[in-house]
């Protein structure tokens with residue numbers, strides 16, 4: 001994007017619609033007169049009096065415990081300098097936005113019109129009743145140090161100057177990892193810190209805590225190298241003053257291992273970079289423009305590990321990776337401050353996370369196929385959903401262990417679960433199913449293995465111990481994709497049916513297909529031809545026990561994929577086939593059927609579909625509560641659809657009394673149990689909203705799940721094919737890697753359930 005376009009886009013982004021980036025949203029119902037009388041007068045008086053009697057109750061009855069103030073006077077806004085409090089407001093609103101989206105922390109941004117330290121401290125101090133924490137931002141050195149020190153002493157809620165400590169924590173984590181990759185020891189590296197302000201001094205201090213030697217650090221400000229013999233040297237800069245006989249950045253940078261830029265744009269030239277030691281580390285963190293442009297640095301030195309504060313290049317060393325989670329952890333244990341132990345815990349948690357395999361959602365967000373620990377990935381990406389569950393608990397634990405927490409966390413797994421829920425990362429069911437799959441992984445044959453997404457999913461399910469993949473396709477093509485994308489799939493079986501044509505196994509598969517279909521118009525020659533199709537071959541592998549289940553359909557339409565399975569494997573005796581989607585909604589999982597196979601099911605077919613859905617949901621250890629949907633409620637409308645749904649319910653009640661099912665009903669009644677009970681108290685659909693929805697036609701089911709997926713932001717897992725003799729699962733055309741992994745997980749659990757069923761039947765005999 002050109003600079004001009006970017007400028008206009010950025011201005012439009014802020015100005016369009018409601019100006020600015022944040023707003024206040026009520027968290028309680030406000031629909032009725034009653035709600036309002038509780039929210040405000042007279043009801044509000046009760047929590048007021050409770051808090052007046054016991055101040056700590058402010059955490060119980062108000063938003064204080066989750067509310068952070070982002071406070072600035074605009075004197076060091078990014079690297080833009082002193083642009084005043086109003087000038088800094090977009091940055092402060094931006095911080096508020098980041099706190100919210102990454103850690104679900106609410107923020108009021110406060111821009112103070114003062115450069116006077118006493119006024120600043122007094123103003124913030126008297127805000128203590130309102131906030132759970134104070135994030136000081138973009139206040140210039142040296143005032144920022146005194147402001148933070150005094151507020152920490154005088155306030156009993158966490159106070160942190162983010163430009164100092166947030167930056168120190170992130171760059172500390174990045175430095176540990178960069179040193180490891182460049183095979184350098186932190187205790188020995190020579191570090192040049194350009195800048196001697198808030199960020200630079202705190203970063204240098206944390207590097208020393210992590211093992212760097214103060215005598216190996218040279219610090220530089222606008223006047224040059226900070227030397228011990230400088231006149232009027234202030235105490236802060238004095239901490240890192242050197243007695244070496246050097247005066248300029250040019251002199252200091254020669255043979256240095258690490259350059260830390262926390263100053264201004266473009267001060268490090270290519271010529272200077274050339275003089276650094278072998279395998280140099282450059283963190284050019286000035287915002288918005290770094291001390292040396294990313295492209296110039298990597299062009300100048302092939303052996304450099306390069307990081308900037310920007311999101312549009314690899315290695316974004318920016319305090320956004322820290323402040324949301326540091327405050328999250330501190331707020332959740334009601335810490336009285338943010339101490340050294342908490343900061344170091346955050347450093348190590350962030351550094352460690354960079355070495356873990358990257359979730360697919362992060363690859364997708366950056367449009368990179370295989371991010372992994374290395375020169376271009378030294379710290380996690382800000383969108384990594386694991387940051388909250390790794391960094392916040394590490395910080396909270398450190399607060400408890402160092403004795404500054406006022407609340408305990410006992411069940412850390414439950415706490416992490418809660419953190420995921422806060423961000424809507426709460427796919428508990430999928431996680432439970434993954435855990436179940438891992439207990440006994442199965443052989444899954446992928447019919448379309450000459451496809452990157454399938455191979456990536458195969459790698460994930462293999463790495464996670466969910467399944468043993470078997471890949472079908474042209475061997476050379478599969479190997480090429482594996483090496484192009486640096487996938488890691490050693491020792492995985494690859495089979496090309498075209499190369500199997502003369503094997504006894506191939507012949508066995510062909511004969512079996514011919515036997516099954518000879519009276520349905522298939523000749524032996526045709527059976528032979530069909531078997532070259534990987535869907536037929538894969539289904540035959542499942543049929544003959546060479547694999548436990550088949551996954552296909554990513555690149556072909558549904559009918560083309562399902563037909564071979566029906567021909568080779570067939571349906572369970574007396575059963576029909578139907579498709580089910582598991583919709584992972586914000587209110588929990590809801591199962592939709594039939595969304596895939598039966599266009600306009602009859603009453604009898606609806607009964608069978610309902611039983612199939614019931615049994616499938618039960619296998620996932622969920623008690624099904626089934627609603628038969630229509631546009632009418634219990635006879636309120638006549639018509640073909642309500643009648644067939646009503647009749648299906650009647651048959652289900654008679655033949656399957658153990659199944660909790662009711663209808664016909666409209667979707668809003670099915671999903672709102674209070675409304676259903678108030679209007680139709682006779683219903684047997686009790687104990688909460690329906691979690692299985694049976695649709696009258698394929699059309700309505702398909703439309704409903706797609707709308708929910710797009711507008712309701714629910715994740716759709718499926719279609720899960722029900723009724724086949726052996727597990728075959730057909731992907732949605734163009735599924736994502738995550739959807740394929742989910743589907744494999746379901747397939748493995750399905751195989752496990754079928755095995756259990758078989759053992760049960762054997763025992764009964």
Ligand SMILES: NC(=O)C1=CN([C@@H]2O[C@H](COP(=O)(O)OP(=O)(O)OC[C@H]3O[C@@H](n4cnc5c(N)ncnc54)[C@H](OP(=O)(O)O)[C@@H]3O)[C@@H](O)[C@H]2O)C=CC1
Nearest residue numbers: 076078079141196197198199221222263286287309318319
């Ligand atoms: N990536 C990230 O996460 C973060 C990046 N930053 C960036 O770091 C920079 C500094 O921020 P902060 O510490 O808050 O600001 P401060 O105002 O406290 O400090 C700025 C420092 O930079 C020095 N400086 C300015 N220009 C030069 C130059 N040309 N050569 C040498 N030194 C120079 C100043 O020197 P003097 O003392 O002589 O005035 C001062 O010491 C900003 O660009 C900011 O965007 C900050 C926080 C986080």
Ligand SMILES: CC(=O)C(=O)O
Nearest residue numbers: 078079163287318319
């Ligand atoms: C990232 C940040 O806080 C800064 O540049 O000031």
Ligand SMILES: [Mg+2]
Nearest residue numbers: 078137138163
């Ligand atoms: Mg800042």
